[in-house]
Amino acid sequence: MGKSVLTFDQLTDKIIADFSWRRKELTLLKNKIPESKNSLQNAMIRATMPLLYAHWEGFVKISLSYYLEFVANKGLKHKELKNQFVALSLQKKLGNLKENSIESKTQIIDFIFDRVDKQSNIPTKNIINTKSNLKYDVLEEILFIMDLKDAHFESQRDLVNDLVDERNHIAHGEHKLVDYPTFIEFFDDIIALMEHLKKQIENSAILESFKKPAPNNGSSQITGLVEKV
Structure with a gap:
């Protein structure tokens, strides 16, 4: 992954850059899909759905690997x-x-x-394993390892599983069509979930949520959360 992630700024720069290029590529493709139902619309939706899944899985793997490297490099x-x-x-x-x-x-x-x-000597290689089939139970295990589970991810269980199913239908050559409104809903919800993950990582890094709370710690806590980028 290149240069080691040692600082908060390095972490956020890498995650923002990874999220941005994925969102840009997906948005370019989405904007090329005709809104009127026709053969081109069907073909482009079928071509874009697997890529939407690939970017979601890729972002989960890359961004959480950066975060794990950030925590490991603290040497706590x-x-x-x-x-x-x-x-x-x-x-x-x-x-x-x-x-x-x-x-x-x-x-x-x-x-x-x-x-x-x-x-500590936290390993960083091959820890974030999406198993090339990122169902919610796999995501949940990864989020537990990173201590990033929250109610919002749980509320998106069906979205995550449905996206995997649609990707698999297309990858296995099934003639199953997703209509345009359903595709747009998938697109918007997955982009929003990627952004939520990005914010979770940023906030956990700045709040040092990976640390064990000190007993009877009366010191003031950091309250300024990362704003959306």
């Missing part, structure tokens, strides 16, 4: 991170420990507590 101690990121940092070593006895489970607990004060 395990005790400073939320549990999802601790699990990522320790997953390779934890995978070598068996869990089929109290003794071995105790070893796992000891292993974790022994590393609480040590610097």
Whole structure:
């Protein structure tokens, strides 16, 4: 992905650039689709729907990979991170420990507590796995790993699943047509969901939501959220 994502500005620049070119390309194609129903409209909708899905999946993978790299490059101690990121940092070593006895489970607990004060080593390669079929359950797992789940994503479950289904119908050569109003609804909703993800990442980065809240922390919290770009 090129230069390491070390600062908030680098993170937002990369995510905004990725979102912008995707939105521009999709908008150019959408604007070429005739509003009147005809053979060209049908062909262009069938050609654009898989690309709409591809840009959605691509943005999820790229933007969250940037965010993960941003968090990893903080070099925080395990005790400073939320549990999802601790699990990522320790997953390779934890995978070598068996869990089929109290003794071995105790070893796992000891292993974790022994590393609480040590610097994390969060892997960034092949963590954001969209499985080339980004159904909502796959998205939900990714959002959990990144601690970005929220009610809005949950409310878009049907949209995410329907987009995958429509992409698959076309990719498998089925003669299933999406009408123009339905396509426009897909287009607008997916662009909005991409923008929501972008805002979630930006806000989580500036608020340092990846950190474990300090107990009885009386310090003031950052309240200025990122404005839409």
